[in-house]
Every structure is written in C-alpha cells, then in structure tokens.
Amino acid sequence: MDILTHALSGTAVATCAATYVGATPLRKAKIILIGTVGGAFPDIDAISMWSRFDSIFGRLFDLSHTGKVIYGSKFWYSHHAFFHSIIASILFGLLLVSSIFLFQKVFSKKQIVLPSLCKSHLIYLAVFILAAWAHLAGDLPTSSSVWGGIAMFWPSVDYVGGSGKIWWWNNYDIFLLIVGSIIINLTIPAIFKKVREKARLFTTTILSITLILILIQVNTRQFDYAYKGNTSKYAEMELNSKKEQQRILGKHLYRYMERFDGMLKFYF
Numbered sequence: 046m047d048i049l050t051h052a053l054s055g056t057a058v059a060t061c062a063a064t065y066v067g068a069t070p071l072r073k074a075k076i077i078l079i080g081t082v083g084g085a086f087p088d089i090d091a092i093s094m095w096s097r098f099d100s101i102f103g104r105l106f107d108l109s110h111t112g113k114v115i116y117g118s119k120f121w122y123s124h125h126a127f128f129h130s131i132i133a134s135i136l137f138g139l140l141l142v143s144s145i146f147l148f149q150k151v152f153s154k155k156q157i158v159l160p161s162l163c164k165s166h167l168i169y170l171a172v173f174i175l176a177a178w179a180h181l182a183g184d185l186p187t188s189s190s191v192w193g194g195i196a197m198f199w200p201s202v203d204y205v206g207g208s209g210k211i212w213w214w215n216n217y218d219i220f221l222l223i224v225g226s227i228i229i230n231l232t233i234p235a236i237f238k239k240v241r242e243k244a245r246l247f248t249t250t251i252l253s254i255t256l257i258l259i260l261i262q263v264n265t266r267q268f269d270y271a272y273k274g275n276t277s278k279y280a281e282m283e284l285n286s287k288k289e290q291q292r293i294l295g296k297h298l299y300r301y302m303e304r305f306d307g308m309l310k311f312y313f
C-alpha cells in the first residue's frame with residue numbers, strides 16, 4: 046500500500062486512542078503526530094531505493110550489495126523484513142518514547158520523575174505500536190512479489206500475507222474511508238457535546254466500521270493482483286487497479302482522485 050494511506054491509517058488509530066486519555070489539544074496533537082509517524086514507520090526500509098543510498102549507507106556500512114538489490118532481497122534490512130515486524134514496532138516505539146524522555150529530562154526545567162513520566166507517555170508508546178500494526182495490516186493483502194509477504198513475526202523466516210487482493214497503490218477507496226474516519230473522529234465529538242461525553246465509544250465505533258468497510262473493499266476487488274517473484278502482467282495489473290477504482294468511485298470522484306494522485310511525487 047502507498048505511504049500516504051499507511052501514514053493516515055496511523056492517524057486514524059491515534060484519533061481514537063486520544064479519546065482514551067484526558068488529552069489537552071496539544072497532547073492530542075502529539076498523539077496524532079506519533080500515530081502518523083508510526084503508520085509510516087515500517088516503510089523506512091524502502092530507504093535502500095533512495096538514489097544516494099549506495100554512496101552514503103553502502104559506503105558507511107561497507108555493504109556488498111546495491112540498494113536496489115537489498116530492497117528486493119530477504120536480508121533483515123530489506124523491504125518487508127525486520128522493519129515490517131511486530132518486534133520492530135515495539136523496539137522503535139520504546140526507542141522513541143525513551144528519546145522523548147531524555148529530551149525532556151535535559152531541556153525541561155520541571156523535575157521529571159520516571160514513574161509518572163512512564164504513565165503519561167504510555168499512550169505514545171501504545172499509539173506508535175498500534176499505528177505500525179495498522180501499516181502491517183495494510184500490507185498483508187498486497188502481492189507476494191519477490192518477498193512472499195511481510196516478515197511480521199521476525200526473527201521467524203516465514204513471511205505472511207502476500208494474498209494479492211489489492212494492488213500496491215491506486216487504493217483510493219481505502220484512502221477515502223480512512224480520511225473519512227479521521228475527519229469524523231476529529232470533528233463530531235468537538236461539535237456535539239452529547240457525542241463528546243461518549244467520545245471513546247464513538248471513536249471506537251467509527252474506527253471499527255471503517256475497518257469493516259475496508260475489509261469489504263479488499264475482499265470484493267474484481268481483479269486478481271496476486272503474483273510471485275516478478276510478473277510480465279505488472280502494467281496490466283496496475284491498469285486494472287485503476288479500472289477498479291473508476292468502477293467503485295464513479296467517474297467524477299475518480300477524476301478528482303486521479304488529479305490528486307497526479308499532484309503527488311510518490312506512488313499513490
């Protein structure tokens with residue numbers, strides 16, 4: 046799935062999680078930011094495709110393979126490997142929260158006590174991890190390709206997912222459902238006091254409905270996007286994914302989404 050939809054899936058998780066703690070607007074903004082970062086985090090392993098990867102990281106770590114080879118291989122630092130695992134989400138979540146703690150300890154004038162800080166920062170850790178898991182869930186229905194899925198249970202060498210129910214990108218319908226849930230969760234409780242009083246129930250319900258709708262969309266694609274290794278049908282599959290969106294969204298909405306897609310500098 047594309048990086049924007051991944052990041053926003055983390056944002057959606059955060060809009061719900063924020064209602065579970067007594068959050069001030071600033072704290073809520075921090076929770077949402079961490080959720081968005083967590084949603085994008087696993088694709089940090091796509092850095093090997095960066096044009097300067099070989100000259101910087103390749104030289105620094107004395108790597109014997111080029112970034113392009115690393116990307117499509119099954120090294121622990123390849124795409125869909127360690128960084129797409131449950132253990133990486135927990136480790137990097139802990140690293141992030143520890144960094145925030147150290148930063149605050151050095152720069153804050155207030156006395157910071159570790160136990161109270163752990164309690165107040167637990168939400169950041171939880172949101173980061175859950176957002177990264179939303180990313181992993183989003184990658185499961187993409188094709189096996191050269192990896193055979195994602196190494197969700199790393200260090201196990203078994204890759205999971207790779208069903209090819211959806212294409213790598215052009216999943217505008219899923220993107221719109223996620224954006225819709227974010228907008229609803231942020232605005233409705235803010236506008237209506239009655240909803241605000243039951244904000245947890247409301248945001249959890251919206252997130253659950255969104256997940257069900259996404260599952261319906263994923264499982265009702267009319268084209269098959271499954272392939273192993275490389276495929277000569279790549280261009281055809283990509284075209285099919287566009288046709289599929291046109292069918293789902295209708296001509297007008299599809300045209301808007303296509304225009305939006307054209308404005309972005311990455312695959313969407």
Ligand SMILES: [Zn+2]
Binds near residue numbers: 087088184
């Ligand atoms: Zn990914």
